Amino acid sequence: MNEINSSETRDIILDVAEKLIYKSGIAATGMDLLVKTAGVSRKSIYRYFANKDDLVVAALKRRDERWMQWFSGEVDKAPTPLARLLNLFPVLKGWFESEGFRGCAFINTSGETGDPRDPVRQVAKMHKQKLLDYVTGLCVEQGIERPEQLARQVLILIDGAITLALVMGDHDAADQAQDVLKTLLAIE
Missing domain, CATH: 1.10.357.10 (Tetracycline Repressor, domain 2)
Structure with missing residues (x-):
């Protein structure tokens, strides 16, 4: 996966998480869906957020x-x-x-x-x-x-x-x- 600079990657992850959570809720927003929709690796998500709960709160x-x-x-x-x-x-x-x-x-x-x-x-x-x-x-x-x-x-x-x-x-x-x-x- 081609990833851009860290600030942009974090923003993309947050944008996608926000949209998915608003559309379908927390439970329906799994990490696999976040990875696929954001176009980033799971490792990238965990680089910025310790777990899904931290990502949801952010x-x-x-x-x-x-x-x-x-x-x-x-x-x-x-x-x-x-x-x-x-x-x-x-x-x-x-x-x-x-x-x-x-x-x-x-x-x-x-x-x-x-x-x-x-x-x-x-x-x-x-x-x-x-x-x-x-x-x-x-x-x-x-x-x-x-x-x-x-x-x-x-x-x-x-x-x-x-x-x-x-x-x-x-x-x-x-x-x-x-x-x-x-x-x-x-x-x-």
Whole structure:
């Protein structure tokens, strides 16, 4: 196998692992499939990651960084604090309608682990905390009286909309979640 420089090889492995895990889950993403899809040797994978668990955690951390950067970047395009809060849901709806949407990678992979101390669950918890912190910041910008409380409610709306979009194929769940947010904000 022809392998490129080490940084590129590691990136390829992480990209492929992230895509395969998001598409089919952790259990269905075996090392043989990773080797074949990434076009690298098994030895190369183990050069960068001690085991499959370490690779999964690294791939999920990478997804967290990319997803949060994409999501906040899209939401932040709205011109005012209120518009940014409301923009959470049109951005989600666009994601729901995109090719390859398979729900929240962090909820999905958490469902494959039973132990709350499992590193995969810890990455999922970190992701949800980052999302909560981001939404809390939006609530603070809007001057919400109890920003942490509203942010927790909005996180429930976000995860609920994602789940309905995946399980029910209901992309309008984002619109409905936005309507609930408008009710919470007492706007029409």
